[in-house]
Amino acid sequence: MIKPVKPQIKLSAWRSLLIFCLLLLGLVSLAGRAAYLQGMNHDFLQKKGESRYSRVLEMNADRGMITDRNGHILAISSPVASVYADPKMVEISPEKLKQLADLLEMDSTDISVKVDRENSRFVYLKRQVVPDIAEKIAKLKIKGIYLASESKRYYPEGEFAAHVLGFTDINDEGQEGVERGWEAMLAGELGHRRVIKNNKGQIVEDVENIREPKPGKDLVLSIDRRIQYRAHAELKEAVAVNKAKAGSVVVLDAQTGEILALTNLPAYNPNRRSTIDNERLRNRALIDTFEPGSTLKPFTVAVAIEVGKVNANTVLQTSPGTWQVGKKTIRDVSNKGELTVAQIIQQSSNVGTAKIALSLDSQTMWEMFSRSGFGALVNSGFPGEASGILRPYNKWRPIEQATMSYGHGISTSLMQLARAYTIFSSGGELKPVSLLKQDMPVMGQRVISRDTAQAMSMMLEMATKPGGTAPLAQINGYRVAGKTGTAHKLINGRYADKSYISTFVGYAPVSNPRLIVAVMIDEPSAGKYFGGAVAAPIFNGVMSNALRILNIPPDAPANNVVTFTATPEIGDEG
Amino acid sequence: MFKLNIFFVMALIVCALGVVTSQHMVRKLFMALEKEKEIEQKLEVEWGRLQLEQSTLIMHGRIEQIAKGQLGMAVPAASSIQIVSISTAENR
Numbered sequence: 001m002i003k004p005v006k007p008q009i010k011l012s013a014w015r016s017l018l019i020f021c022l023l024l025l026g027l028v029s030l031a032g033r034a035a036y037l038q039g040m041n042h043d044f045l046q047k048k049g050e051s052r053y054s055r056v057l058e059m060n061a062d063r064g065m066i067t068d069r070n071g072h073i074l075a076i077s078s079p080v081a082s083v084y085a086d087p088k089m090v091e092i093s094p095e096k097l098k099q100l101a102d103l104l105e106m107d108s109t110d111i112s113v114k115v116d117r118e119n120s121r122f123v124y125l126k127r128q129v130v131p132d133i134a135e136k137i138a139k140l141k142i143k144g145i146y147l148a149s150e151s152k153r154y155y156p157e158g159e160f161a162a163h164v165l166g167f168t169d170i171n172d173e174g175q176e177g178v179e180r181g182w183e184a185m186l187a188g189e190l191g192h193r194r195v196i197k198n199n200k201g202q203i204v205e206d207v208e209n210i211r212e213p214k215p216g217k218d219l220v221l222s223i224d225r226r227i228q229y230r231a232h233a234e235l236k237e238a239v240a241v242n243k244a245k246a247g248s249v250v251v252l253d254a255q256t257g258e259i260l261a262l263t264n265l266p267a268y269n270p271n272r273r274s275t276i277d278n279e280r281l282r283n284r285a286l287i288d289t290f291e292p293g294s295t296l297k298p299f300t301v302a303v304a305i306e307v308g309k310v311n312a313n314t315v316l317q318t319s320p321g322t323w324q325v326g327k328k329t330i331r332d333v334s335n336k337g338e339l340t341v342a343q344i345i346q347q348s349s350n351v352g353t354a355k356i357a358l359s360l361d362s363q364t365m366w367e368m369f370s371r372s373g374f375g376a377l378v379n380s381g382f383p384g385e386a387s388g389i390l391r392p393y394n395k396w397r398p399i400e401q402a403t404m405s406y407g408h409g410i411s412t413s414l415m416q417l418a419r420a421y422t423i424f425s426s427g428g429e430l431k432p433v434s435l436l437k438q439d440m441p442v443m444g445q446r447v448i449s450r451d452t453a454q455a456m457s458m459m460l461e462m463a464t465k466p467g468g469t470a471p472l473a474q475i476n477g478y479r480v481a482g483k484t485g486t487a488h489k490l491i492n493g494r495y496a497d498k499s500y501i502s503t504f505v506g507y508a509p510v511s512n513p514r515l516i517v518a519v520m521i522d523e524p525s526a527g528k529y530f531g532g533a534v535a536a537p538i539f540n541g542v543m544s545n546a547l548r549i550l551n552i553p554p555d556a557p558a559n560n561v562v563t564f565t566a567t568p569e570i571g572d573e574g
Numbered sequence: 575m576f577k578l579n580i581f582f583v584m585a586l587i588v589c590a591l592g593v594v595t596s597q598h599m600v601r602k603l604f605m606a607l608e609k610e611k612e613i614e615q616k617l618e619v620e621w622g623r624l625q626l627e628q629s630t631l632i633m634h635g636r637i638e639q640i641a642k643g644q645l646g647m648a649v650p651a652a653s654s655i656q657i658v659s660i661s662t663a664e665n666r
Contacts, residue, residue: 073629078622131619156629203608204601229634476652548649554657 053196054207061188062151063172064216066165066179068225069258069437075165075179077151077172081134082127090115090144099140103133115144127170128152153179157225159267160232163283164223164259164435167270176281178435181381182219189214220437222258227251227546231261234541235519239265242524242534248285249520249542250418254513256438257422257431259380260546262286262415286380289388289411290501290520293487294348294469294531296369296407298424298456301345303368304356306452312342312459318351325399330354345459346468348484350406357405358398365401366393371447372420373430374412380435388412407485414503418518421505424460424481425513428453457481461510464536473506473536475544477554481513482506482539484531489523499523504535508543509555517543 037045066075083104092100092115101108104126114123127150129137134147153168155161166177173187174180191213196205231249239247244265251261268280282288304310321335332351336343344352357365369375375390389411396404403409412420415433422431422444429444448456460481464473469484485503488495505518519535519542528534630636641647 072632073625076622076626076629078626079619154626156626156633160635202605205604226634233635477655477657545649 053198054194055197056192056194056210059191059193059213060149060151061190061213061215063153063168063188064186065218066186067218067220068223068228069220069260070224071220072225074157074161074221074223074225075153075155077153080128080130080150080152081137081147082150083125083129083134083137083145083147085115085123085125085145087115087117087120087123087144090142092142092145096140096142100137100142100145103137103140104129153270155270157228158271159269160229160263161223161225162267162270163264163285164221164228164262165270167273167276177283177382178219178221180383181435186216186219188216222253222260222435222437223262224260224549226549227542228261228263230545230549231517231542232263232265232267234538234545235263235265238521238534238538238541241526242521242528243526244521244534245523245525246284247519247521247538248288248414249538250285250414250516250518251542251546252418252422252433252516252518254422254425254507254516255431256442257419257433257444258438259415259433259435260515261542283382283384284522285414285520286378286382287384287386287413289386289413290522291408291410291487291490292412292417292503293407293485293501294350295417295483295485295503295505296410296412297345297348297353297405298460298483299368299372299420300353300357300360300365300405301341301459302423302448302452302456303365304360305341305455306368306448307360307364309359310341310356312340312455314341315339316341316344316352316355318344318349318355321351323351323354325354325358325402326397328399328403330402342459342462345456345483346462346465348463348469353406354402357402360401362393362396362401365405366390366396368447369404369410371430371445372423373416374410374420376416378413378415378419378433380415380433382435385415386413388416407487414518414520417503417505418516421507421516421518423447424453424456425507425516426453457510457513460506464506468532469530470504470506470532470536470539472532473504473539473543475508475540475547477556478508478544478547478552479510479556480506480508480543481510482536484536486529486531499525500529502529502531502534504531504539506536506539506543508547509552511555514550514552515543515546517546 060079063077065073065077068074097108097111101111104111106126111125114125117123125145137145138147151172153172155165155167164177166179167175168179169175174183179186192210194207194210195203196207198204231251235247235249238244246265248264249261250259252258253260262285264282264284266280268276301310305312315338318332318339319335319337321332323330330350332349336347336349339347339349339352341356344356369390375388377385377387379385400409419430419433423429426444427450428446428448430447431442431444434442460483461479462468463484464470464480464482470482473480473482483505487501487503488497489499489501490496491499500523502521502524503519505516507513507516517539519538521534521538524534
């Protein structure tokens with residue numbers, strides 16, 4: 001047996017030193033790394049860590065409601081969900097795909113095409129899904145398919161208030177009408193808050209509110225939806241009967257200038273955006289201007305009375321129904337002979353009005369038109385309002401002054417025209433129009449004296465009586481005043497032969513005017529085109545219903561007033 | 575001295591456990607609050623839906639249609655309206 005030899009190992013000193021140094025180096029580098037992470041990279045890492053459990057959530061802020069003057073809803077936002085997918089994450093079985101397609105009412109191949117986009121990380125499958133369906137989709141628990149909450153705008157009145165309200169786009173931003181004009185007020189501001197979630201996705205702690213959500217403010221319009229409905233229904237019927245191209249109706253409160261109804265045709269249904277095109281979108285009563293025709297005559301006569309050139313009984317010769325001014329001839333429909341100023345308004349004589357106009361200084365007439373609001377914005381707050389054209393008086397030629405007196409060579413929107421009539425209905429004051437409900441009485445701007453306004457009211461009432469141009473505007477039980485207008489349409493700067501614009505502006509009850517109704521029918525083509533035959537019946541329909549809706553007492557009752565004879569009853573305290 | 579230290583350590587442990595329990599309670603209550611908020615949200619949605627439904631049901635056109643069609647109602651003619659003037663009624 002060989003005895004194992006115990007080897008004599010002699011280690012050199014440098015080896016242990018080397019090990020020691022290596023270990024030290026390792027320690028130092030570890031300490032350095034730790035210091036680096038803790039000191040230099042602290043914020044970044046902290047964020048990374050927090051992102052594992054902390055989440056920033058959006059807090060929805062609803063868009064404000066729009067209501068009519070009585071608090072009925074005209075536009076309201078309701079929550080809906082949008083379904084979106086992250087194509088990279090999607091795992092879906094054919095069976096679930098079919099269920100999803102059924103719920104979304106989409107074709108399942110469409111969905112799989114969308115979901116298969118390799119290089120995309122976000123794709124909407126469908127927007128604005130109703131909450132019930134959204135809940136069912138959430139229950140399918142498909143990986144990679146998510147729901148985002150949004151809100152959708154509903155307009156219960158549909159097309160009946162379309163032009164007033166306008167609509168919002170898919171991102172909830174106002175595009176037209178009130179929705180756009182008052183966007184800043186209606187729109188809510190999203191809020192954010194930071195929370196801590198546990199591994200089950202439940203919120204366990206509210207860390208901070210980054211920003212409080214600011215819900216939009218509710219808006220109360222001056223519109224009365226009952227009158228709005230009536231106005232639209234009457235207009236619709238009349239436009240169909242007269243085979244007209246378009247039409248508008250404006251109803252104003254004669255005392256406050258509040259817009260009670262504003263409607264146009266053609267219209268659209270704001271709940272169905274596919275029906276919207278440019279023609280339907282136009283809020284004609286505010287953004288389209290036209291030559292008002294005879295509806296402007298009362299302003300010429302009013303200023304002549306105001307400066308003392310004529311009074312209601314001044315007689316003027318209109319025979320032979322034509323009048324030469326310069327190279328042009330002004331014509332009446334027929335030879336009316338001698339007329340008083342009141343009859344000129346009642347029978348709407350162009351020659352008579354032109355004669356009155358040419359007795360006036362052009363500046364005086366311009367001032368009257370200008371102070372009545374022609375050629376200036378109505379400032380209703382609507383986007384895209386038109387101001388119309390009122391040319392400066394120093395450029396008027398006599399023939400222009402003459403034709404302007406009966407509403408040619410000047411252009412206005414229907415809203416301007418309706419507002420201008422407040423000077424006759426409110427005893428001489430031009431009232432500002434407003435689309436928002438007014439709680440305080442509004443101050444008008446005096447244009448003509450109370451006496452002149454009263455004289456004009458009398459003449460305008462005659463126009464709706466037998467012998468006037470608008471007997472169809474008469475309403476049983478009420479005194480009605482108004483003026484017809486029939487103007488050739490200007491097409492490319494020339495008066496078109498067979499296209500007309502028929503208008504009627506009137507107010508009632510004359511003894512204490514409450515409502516102004518202005519009607520405009522564009523290109524009636526079923527035979528009739530005079531304002532008295534086309535527009536006056538619409539005025540009648542809208543006005544008589546509005547008077548009834550608002551319970552306005554008749555001021556010309558016809559033998560139907562119940563009077564009580566004094567028969568004391570037992571126990572009656574009165 | 576040693577006994578006092580033991581006492582402090584025990585007190586510390588009790589306090590620490592208290593913190594943990596209260597934190598747990600807070601989270602539980604907070605989750606309950608969140609649930610209530612969710613219910614509130616749902617009720618608000620329902621309220622909006624009902625408002626919408628109501629305004630659809632009271633649409634003027636619908637009421638008119640029912641009044642005229644189903645109930646045979648009509649706007650009275652001017653001749654069949656009796657007007658009671660306020661002054662004579664008050665004098666009675």
